[in-house]
Amino acid sequence: MQWETVIGLEVHVQLATHSKIFSGASTAFGAEPNSQACAVDLGLPGVLPVLNEQAVAMAVQFGLAVHADIAEVSVFDRKNYFYPDLPKGYQTSQMYHPIVGHGEVEITLDDDTTKQIRIHHAHLEEDAGKSLHEDFHGMTGIDLNRAGTPLLEIVSEPDMRSAKEAAAYLKAIHSIVTYLGISDGNMAEGSMRCDVNVSVRPKGQEAFGTRAEIKNVNSFRFVEKAIAFEVERQIELIEDGGKVVQETRLFDPERDETRSMRTKEEANDYRYFPCPDLLPVVLDQAYLDHLRSQLPELPAEKRERFQQALGLSAYDASVLSASRDMAEYFEAVHRVCGDAKQAANWVQGELSGALNRENLSIANSPVSANQLGELVQRVLDDTINGKAAKQVFQALWHGEGASADAIIEAKGLKQVTDTGAIEAMIDQVIADSPAQVAQYCDAEPEKRGKMIGYFVGQVMKASRGTANPQQVNGLLKEKLDALL
Ligand code: ADP
Ligand code: MG
Numbered sequence: 506m507q508w509e510t511v512i513g514l515e516v517h518v519q520l521a522t523h524s525k526i527f528s529g530a531s532t533a534f535g536a537e538p539n540s541q542a543c544a545v546d547l548g549l550p551g552v553l554p555v556l557n558e559q560a561v562a563m564a565v566q567f568g569l570a571v572h573a574d575i576a577e578v579s580v581f582d583r584k585n586y587f588y589p590d591l592p593k594g595y596q597t598s599q600m601y602h603p604i605v606g607h608g609e610v611e612i613t614l615d616d617d618t619t620k621q622i623r624i625h626h627a628h629l630e631e632d633a634g635k636s637l638h639e640d641f642h643g644m645t646g647i648d649l650n651r652a653g654t655p656l657l658e659i660v661s662e663p664d665m666r667s668a669k670e671a672a673a674y675l676k677a678i679h680s681i682v683t684y685l686g687i688s689d690g691n692m693a694e695g696s697m698r699c700d701v702n703v704s705v706r707p708k709g710q711e712a713f714g715t716r717a718e719i720k721n722v723n724s725f726r727f728v729e730k731a732i733a734f735e736v737e738r739q740i741e742l743i744e745d746g747g748k749v750v751q752e753t754r755l756f757d758p759e760r761d762e763t764r765s766m767r768t769k770e771e772a773n774d775y776r777y778f779p780c781p782d783l784l785p786v787v788l789d790q791a792y793l794d795h796l797r798s799q800l801p802e803l804p805a806e807k808r809e810r811f812q813q814a815l816g817l818s819a820y821d822a823s824v825l826s827a828s829r830d831m832a833e834y835f836e837a838v839h840r841v842c843g844d845a846k847q848a849a850n851w852v853q854g855e856l857s858g859a860l861n862r863e864n865l866s867i868a869n870s871p872v873s874a875n876q877l878g879e880l881v882q883r884v885l886d887d888t889i890n891g892k893a894a895k896q897v898f899q900a901l902w903h904g905e906g907a908s909a910d911a912i913i914e915a916k917g918l919k920q921v922t923d924t925g926a927i928e929a930m931i932d933q934v935i936a937d938s939p940a941q942v943a944q945y946c947d948a949e950p951e952k953r954g955k956m957i958g959y960f961v962g963q964v965m966k967a968s969r970g971t972a973n974p975q976q977v978n979g980l981l982k983e984k985l986d987a988l989l
Pocket of ligand 2: 519
């Protein structure tokens, strides 16, 4: 039997407002427990929520970016349940009239093809506090700093068909919200987490299978791993004559498996009803137009422009547009050096390699885009050869000079193109290598091409890497062949 995987994601994005969605308390990460929870967040009697306009604007910006219908009227509902990290006894969310309606996100797959994933809706809600189990023996600590932090929950249609597509979707959402600047997208700090709904069905069957929902998966890699495990589990279960039950499961990254938490609750268990403390949110056309006019160029548009206007490959365009920092860095290098392909190669090659090795983000690169642009310029105008360019890059990386030119000057890396100077070095190498010269002359003609490498290496070494490699090659061949 051939099986097909069906996946829908509910992504929670923490919005980058300074204060909470219904109170003035700070949302900054990492503060002393319970130092950022005010009377509203604690649900004390007599307090009333006040909606943070910034959270509304951010939700709308997201909606516009995914070409969604924005609700003229949206309503906050109370989702009622008890948990120690929820002092009010209900979470304020949007159940029946969410702020963002149907939309669409384009994802890019490994083979550079694209696919549209439909957004069912996105709604605003508040986060709960945190239960702390470590450091408390036989007790649980409660930290309410996170209570009331604004979240945008983005619910997809079940349009994904593999773990790879799900990861690509999550990356697309990550890149949209960080481009918009509506979230810092920091998954390690929980700024983006997702619930992964997974089911399987026999290939060709139209009806969906029963799904399991895996809660709170917080990295791209874990999304893929959790789905891979869950798909295996469901297929095995069905093939052994069992049935998948609709339930909530937990992914355990240490054991690389999902475990049952509870059977799935129904919406009516929560007794949703419109929050009497908050007015409906009414948005007019002028407000939407204003926000629309402020949207930055988004990843999909950038990718398209990098291909069409700059002539980059689909792959390069997609890598360089994935994060706003990366795209801006690349564009700055391009502006300085004027050659998109070379700029792309250096950003993705030498620079990304060095950043990865030292686990640095591009925003913290020790080499600025201007410095790299000037370096590429010096390669393009033949001031230095490729080998010297790598040395200059390393020197810039380690702060050994302020600019490519300064380093080229200080280290004497200027490319030697003076034929006389190169010929003198070649003559010296030939005079110093009688055995290799004899070998070269005795070799069959088709083998000589390879053997010339030794001499090129010696001449480059003699020039401390500064000779023009094409000239060295051409002149060497002439001189050696004259000895045959
Ligand atoms: P609930 O409100 O109970 O969480 P929804 O119907 O709103 O359920 O769906 C939640 C998520 O589950 C959505 O992202 C949706 O795409 C996904 N989903 C629904 N049915 C399936 C299915 N059979 N297989 C995989 N994902 C599904
Ligand atoms: Mg759900």
